[in-house]
Amino acid sequence: MKKKVLVGLMIVLLLMLAKEVYVYASSKNSLLDNGMLQHAISTMEEWLNIQKDGVHELFYDLEDGGSSTIEDKVDDIYLAISSETVEEIEAHNRNYLSSLSSERESFSSEQLFHEYTQEKQAEIQTEIEADLEDFLLELLETEATKNNE
Numbered sequence: 001m002k003k004k005v006l007v008g009l010m011i012v013l014l015l016m017l018a019k020e021v022y023v024y025a026s027s028k029n030s031l032l033d034n035g036m037l038q039h040a041i042s043t044m045e046e047w048l049n050i051q052k053d054g055v056h057e058l059f060y061d062l063e064d065g066g067s068s069t070i071e072d073k074v075d076d077i078y079l080a081i082s083s084e085t086v087e088e089i090e091a092h093n094r095n096y097l098s099s100l101s102s103e104r105e106s107f108s109s110e111q112l113f114h115e116y117t118q119e120k121q122a123e124i125q126t127e128i129e130a131d132l133e134d135f136l137l138e139l140l141e142t143e144a145t146k147n148n149e
Contacts, residue, residue, distance in 0.1 A: 010055050011077060017047065018085045041089055045082065052078050 055074050 014081050018081045041086060044085060048082050
């Protein structure tokens with residue numbers, strides 16, 4: 001009876017952890033970078049290994065004729081959950097990288113250069129017009145003062 005309760009508790013804990021990692025990784029509001037994804041994967045694997053070792057120790061302590069089949073089932077559950085979680089995190093990583101590359105493509109260097117040259121041309125045109133206006137006013141003032149003399 002104790003074994004069944006402990007196995008059930010470990011399975012529930014593993015499933016809850018996998019779901020939390022999936023929800024965090026699939027959040028649309030926060031795109032994770034590669035470093036954070038790798039850290040999440042390694043942390044998850046370390047935690048699962050620690051839990052697996054703890055379950056193995058528990059079964060070795062309570063060892064009887066049927067513990068090897070339970071141990072095999074725990075190994076199968078561990079492999080299924082960890083591989084699903086890693087696949088989901090890697091899929092999120094691929095989605096993030098593809099969205100990042102599409103954003104990068106939308107801001108191509110040609111487009112940025114074109115926008116920059118248009119801005120600079122507008123600034124230069126404004127400066128030329130202002131200088132021309134000042135020059136013409138100055139020219140008119142000198143003509144007006146010559147005519148007044």
